[in-house]
Amino acid sequence: MLQTQTSSLSYAHQTVEETPSKVSARGVNVFYGAKQALFDVDLDVPVNHVTALIGPSGCGKSTFLRCINRMNDVVEICRVEGDIRLDEGDIYDLDVVELRARVGMVFQKPNPFPKTIFDNVAYGPRIHGLASNRDEVEEIVFTSLEKAGLLKEVRDRLSEPGTSLSGGQQQRLCIARAIAVNPEVILMDEPCSALDPIATARIEELIDELRQIYTIVIVTHSMQQAARVSQRTAFLHLGELVEVGNTEDIFTNPRDERTQGYITGRFG
Amino acid sequence: MTDSTPTIPSRSDTTQTVRNGLRRRYAAERRFKIYGVAAIGVALLMLAIMFGTIIGNGWSAFRQTYVQMDVLVDAAEIDPDGNRDPKVLSRGDYEGLIKAALREMFPDVKKRKEKRELYDLVSSGAAFDLRDEVMADPSLVGQTVSVTVHASDDVDMYMKGYISAEVAEDERRVSDKQIARIESLREQGRISTGFNLRFFTGGDSREPELAGIAGAALGSLWTMLAVLVMAFPMGVMAAIYLEEFAPKNRWTDIIEVNINNLAAVPSIVFGLLGLAVFLNFFGMPRSAPLVGGLVLALMTLPTIIIAGRAALTAVPPSIREGALGLGASRMQMVAGNVLPLAMPGMLTGAIIGMARALGETAPLLMIGMVAFIVDLPKGPLDAATVLPVQIFLWADSPERAFVERTSAATIVLLVFLILMNLGAVLLRKKFERRW
Structure with a gap:
């Protein structure tokens, strides 16, 4: 009921080049106090695809990610410059x-919040007033757990605390x-990054399913993960966007030697 | 590792050095443990001595000596009209009846001085004991009633063994003749000891045997309620604002420094502030628990704010980010996610602050809560005193019987404190549902 309208317009099966951008960043500079963390980053995120941000620690990939939903607003000393658009706005x-x-x-x-599994999922709909009664909340919770591939595992324990789940289950709960x-x-x-390989594989599968409906941007320090889940990859180094392109191209035929050095394991 | 590098000691040398040092290291560890155990032992011993002294001294105040008397309730004295009108009954000369009954019991007493000594055997409250019985049952008028009345504090002290007959007569408060009469009463089985109900139900009195702790306990209760109602919400809200909403700039720095300093201000200063602002400027009633509560709330606020901020800071950032990342507004994040986790810590701060406020005397002296008040306070606006002030007042009284009452009042204060903390601990347990 919820996401049918988006899935019918899904670009998931189109190539990256044919897909319009969901998020587009132009000339993004981020400063932490006097220290500049991102330099002039331009990046487009295609609809219904997974865009991976890779790069060595401290390269600014998480910083860029947090610019997109303005989580950096919370950090007092952080200043963001540049133009970031969501659907042209x-x-x-x-x-x-x-x-x-x-x-x-x-x-x-x-x-997960220190609440029950049910309340964890119901938290968002409740604060935004997306559901007007208990039945609607339940419907959203069940649909969401189903989509996150968690419903089978937790159907009988919805009133148990979210933190009682295993690490992988907790992440799917999130x-x-x-x-x-x-x-x-x-x-x-x-x-x-906090999960074992089996839980990781489960999440990666889930990411691939979810991109039918959503646009996903993922930061990862694992190049294998980027290669497995993403269609588009951006390589950042020392706060600069070095290279962005189709994941296949980046991993098989990088244009920049820094990218090549990173993916072949010479630094990072 | 090899002989070619002599600067690095050989494996066996290293092992030997470590081995040689082991004894010294373990000895140091043992010494440290002994110091720790000794420190805790001394603390426990002092605690035991304190409780031992207080309970040992105060226990006897929970029992009281009573004298059983046969009193002729003379209708001519208290109900001349014979219509049992409660108003007339309540105004009767019961003291005269008691005195007459005493003379009846000891017909040999003739001289004025001896009479006075005889009357001093029973409490001045005996007349009230009798009146209460007659008021409750007017049919007693005209009959000889057997009433049990409070013995005077001196008799009580003698019966409890605090006054010894071996001491020279002029050095004790009970004369030889009085002792003879007490003994004769005892032989007749007229003297009994029982639970001192009056101590728990009465207000203060100049007569030790009539003095009770209930007035001060109620005063403390009203004061603490006022503190709780004002300091807790204000402190929590101030902590939330400063920690979650206020910008970090010079002004908030100044406020923070001032709050930290306020926590260390001597309590009497808050009393002076209360006197100047609440009494003199706003004209609030003197000796009222509400004003005492206001003063103590001001004193408690910094503690609650500091503890509250510490509790808020301790909430993991991942919880905040999780809520904000879902689009929660700051208020929703604080109320729904942060506050529940910070609540136990905030309650702990409130307990510490309230416990300090409960034991506070100095600031209350300034706003008149040190007055001698007999009536029980029925609300936060009635004149009252509080437990620590009552202890202070009794400790200052010369009568021997107030010594045990001082200790007994301390026991009541400690019980009050334990109950308050118990309540708070239970509340904290309720909030502390760690998942």
Whole structure:
């Protein structure tokens, strides 16, 4: 019921070149106090595709990700310059609450709220007033858990605390929580870095399913993960966007020697 | 590792050095443990001595000596009209009846001085004991009633063994003749000891045997309620604003420094502030628990704010980010995610602040809560005193019987404190549902 209108217009099966941008950034500079963390980044994020941001630690990939839903607003010393558009609209013209309802986020460490599994997923719909009664909340919670591939595992324990789940389940719970708000874009900040390989594989499968409906931007330190889940990859180094292109091209035929050095493991 | 590098000690040398040092290291560890155990032992010993002294001294105040008397309730004295009108009954000369009954019991007493000594055997409250019985049952008028009345504090002290007959007569408050009469009463089985109900139900009194702690306990209760109602919400809201909403600039820095300094201001200063602002400027009633509560709330606020901020800072940032990332407004994040996690810590701060406020005397002296008040306070605007002030007042009284009452009041204060903390701990447990 919720996302049918977007899935019917899905660009998931089109090539990256034919796909319009969901998010486009132009000339993004980010400063932490006097220190500049991002230099003039231009990046387009295609609809219904997975865009991976890779690069060595401290290259600014998470910083860029957090610009898209303005999470950097919370950091007092952080200043963001440049133009970031969501569907052609400047994200700074939107109210930050509205922006974050449209651009969901999944964090590095699974961070379920200290509430029940049900309440975790119901949190977003409740604060945004997306459901007017208990039945509607339940419907959203079940749909979201289903989409996050978690429903089978937790159907009988919805009133147990979210933190009682395993790490991988917690992360899928966080994904379900993000989906429940019905966002257009989901940002994922190294979502698998705290998980074991089996849980990671499960999340990667899920990401591939989710891109039918959502546009996904994922930050990862694992090049294999970027190669597996993304259609488009951007390589950042020391705050600069070095290279962006189709994932296949980046990994098989990088144009920049820094990219080549990174993906062949010479630094990073 | 090899002989070619003599600067690095050989493996066996290293092992030997480590081995040689082991004894010294373990000895240091043992010494440290002994110091720790000794420190805790001393603390526990002092605590035991304190509780031992207070309870040992105060326990006897929970029991009281009573004298059983046969009093002729003379209708001519208290109900001359014979219509049992409660108004007339309540104004009767019951003291005269008690005195007459005493003379009846000891017909040999003739001299004025001896009479006075005889009357001093029972409390001046005995007349009220009798009146209460007659008022409750007017049919007693005209009959000889057996009433049990409070013995005077001196008799009570003698019966409890605090006054010894071996001491020279002029050095004790009970004369030889009085002792003889007490003994004769005891032989007749007229003297009994029972639970001192009056201590728990009465207000303050000049007569130790009539003095009770209920007035001060109620005063403390009203004051603490006023503190809780004002300081807790204000402190929590101030902590939330400063921690979650206020911009970090010079002004908030100044405010923070001032709050930290306020926590260390001597409490009497808050009393002076209360006197100047609440009493003199706003004209609030003197000796009222509401004003005491206001003063103590001001004193408690910094503690609650500081503890509240610490509790808010301790909430993991991932919880905040999770909520904000879903599009929660700041208020929604604070109310729905941060506050529930910070609540136990905030309650702890409130407990510490309230416990300090409960034991506070100095600021309350300034706003008149040190007055001698007999009536029980029925609300936060009635004149009242509080437990620590009551202890201070009794400790200052010369009568021997107030010594045990001082300790007994301290026991009540400690019980009050324990109950308050227990309530707070239970509340904290309720909020502390760690998942």
